[in-house]
Amino acid sequence: MTGLRKVLLVIVVLAIGGALVYVNLTFARPTGPEVDVERIERRALKAVVSASGTIVPQLTVDISADTMGRVTRLAFNEGDRVDRGQFLMEIDPETLRSAVDRGEASLRASRSSQRQLEVAIETATVTLQLARDNLERQQNLWELRLVSREAYEQALTDVTLRETELRAREVDVETQTERIRQEEANLDSARYDLTKVTITSPFAGVVTRRNIEEGETVVIGTMNNAGTVLATIADLSVIEAEVEVDETDIPSIRLGQSAVVTIDALPDEEFAGIVTEIGNSPIQAGQGAGTQATNFKVVVTLNDEIPNVRPGFTCTADITTAVRDDAIAIPIQSATVREVILDANGQMVRQVIREDEEETLDGNPIGMRFSMRFGGDGAVEDETVRDDDAEGEELEGVFVARQGQAVFLPVVTGIAGERHFEALYGVVEGDLVITGPFSEVRNLNDGDAIRVVGGAQSRGGPGNSSDTDSQGGFRLRIGG
Numbered sequence: 001m002t003g004l005r006k007v008l009l010v011i012v013v014l015a016i017g018g019a020l021v022y023v024n025l026t027f028a029r030p031t032g033p034e035v036d037v038e039r040i041e042r043r044a045l046k047a048v049v050s051a052s053g054t055i056v057p058q059l060t061v062d063i064s065a066d067t068m069g070r071v072t073r074l075a076f077n078e079g080d081r082v083d084r085g086q087f088l089m090e091i092d093p094e095t096l097r098s099a100v101d102r103g104e105a106s107l108r109a110s111r112s113s114q115r116q117l118e119v120a121i122e123t124a125t126v127t128l129q130l131a132r133d134n135l136e137r138q139q140n141l142w143e144l145r146l147v148s149r150e151a152y153e154q155a156l157t158d159v160t161l162r163e164t165e166l167r168a169r170e171v172d173v174e175t176q177t178e179r180i181r182q183e184e185a186n187l188d189s190a191r192y193d194l195t196k197v198t199i200t201s202p203f204a205g206v207v208t209r210r211n212i213e214e215g216e217t218v219v220i221g222t223m224n225n226a227g228t229v230l231a232t233i234a235d236l237s238v239i240e241a242e243v244e245v246d247e248t249d250i251p252s253i254r255l256g257q258s259a260v261v262t263i264d265a266l267p268d269e270e271f272a273g274i275v276t277e278i279g280n281s282p283i284q285a286g287q288g289a290g291t292q293a294t295n296f297k298v299v300v301t302l303n304d305e306i307p308n309v310r311p312g313f314t315c316t317a318d319i320t321t322a323v324r325d326d327a328i329a330i331p332i333q334s335a336t337v338r339e340v341i342l343d344a345n346g347q348m349v350r351q352v353i354r355e356d357e358e359e360t361l362d363g364n365p366i367g368m369r370f371s372m373r374f375g376g377d378g379a380v381e382d383e384t385v386r387d388d389d390a391e392g393e394e395l396e397g398v399f400v401a402r403q404g405q406a407v408f409l410p411v412v413t414g415i416a417g418e419r420h421f422e423a424l425y426g427v428v429e430g431d432l433v434i435t436g437p438f439s440e441v442r443n444l445n446d447g448d449a450i451r452v453v454g455g456a457q458s459r460g461g462p463g464n465s466s467d468t469d470s471q472g473g474f475r476l477r478i479g480g
Helices: 001-029 092-141 149-195 438-444 461-464
Strands: 034-039 041-064 071-072 087-091 199-202 204-212 231-248 258-263 266-290 293-304 314-331 337-344 349-357 364-374 380-383 391-404 405-410 412-416 422-427 433-436 449-453 474-477
Touching: 034 438, 041 204, 041 412, 041 422, 092 149, 231 266, 231 314, 258 293, 293 314, 314 412, 314 433, 337 405, 433 438
Parallel strands: 034 449
Antiparallel strands: 034 433, 041 231, 041 314, 071 087, 087 199, 204 231, 231 293, 258 266, 258 314, 266 293, 314 422, 337 349, 337 391, 349 364, 349 474, 364 380, 391 405, 391 433, 412 422
16 A cells, blocks of 8 residues: 555656646747847948940941942951951042042143233233333433423333233232132042042951942931941940949949949850949930839940950949948848837937836836837946837838847948848847848837747847846836
8 A cells, every 4th residue: 555655656746747847848938930040240242233235346437428429349248357447448439530630620721821821921021121111211302302292201101001011910820829729629629529439447447237239329418318327347456335224323333443244145254344434314214104214324344355246245234332341241131120219319219117116005016117228239328217209210220139039220231232231330240130031020029029940049248138137127028
């Protein structure tokens, strides 16, 4: 009988022990949603603006005709490399060559007329000298009264007439000289027009387009009608990427910033370049469906020559706008927005309950609501009675995991990398920031209980003292 009691006593003790273990495990189990965390570290961040566009040569020239006519010779094909001054084509020169011949003949006739007028001047000069000699003889005879006054006056009039004739011949020569200059100018113009029938390359490059065939007639451009574009020549030694950048990214782009360009036709290669031009006038795009996007043209000049490139290739440019070599980085997916209470200094405050020493009749402590401001290291910096009517303000921040709770920390961000933001203020290195799941981060509130199931484990150190303070008679209270 005594042995049976001992057995029953052992069974009761084990049952009670098992029950205690079960209760302990059940009620000690952490509550709240399961979250993933990531330890905040210092990282090298690079802010990049990506934009798409096309490859263009820095120098491109459309070859057009300056004279109308039929193409009689054609000496190039599309894709040919040409040198500066190399012959490309010839337009029928017969009409312009005839104009040159007429100009030369007219100039020869004008010069012949000038020589005749010069002879006339010489004749007028001799005639004038004879008239002056005769006047001198008649004057001497008139003084001796050997000739009549009429003969003397006739000699005087003859001299005046010969002087007038000489001046007239000199004017004729001057007029003919100006006419010769005009004929020379016309001849130079005709010769220049004749040179237009021969078209040469203005620089060394590649013929990227040919729009003419031998025997076709070219048309010159007018005010209202564009002329025939015969060919396009591009200098492919300097290549540019013209991309369209959204207006929100333009303020961060500066001349001289480095960029990496990828060309869709050459997917396995990357090409370095720098920003050399930023458009001042926007390119309107996306007009339709009630939306309108404003883009600006940005030109990236590639550093090296690219073989096998073609103008018009589509490309993407990744422009590096800022670099941080040692920045406190937070994951992009952890960023969220919450409404918080700010004090007069713009610092975030959290509502807590302080348990006074005075007790009520039922033995429970009197609860008073306070607001506490926390510093960057988590220490309480200030404590004031909370104003329940204080208005909140939406701030960007992150939730960090501290002692089984999600604590919201407002964050001032800097540049944005591919997967992380730069945190200028609000978190410190080593904090465990909650990164997911997204549905849980979206619904978290400051002080919610959480269970960390992924990522780094909770860190120790003084930073945890900002969450709760069990020795000072305070406990964090969530909500109103």
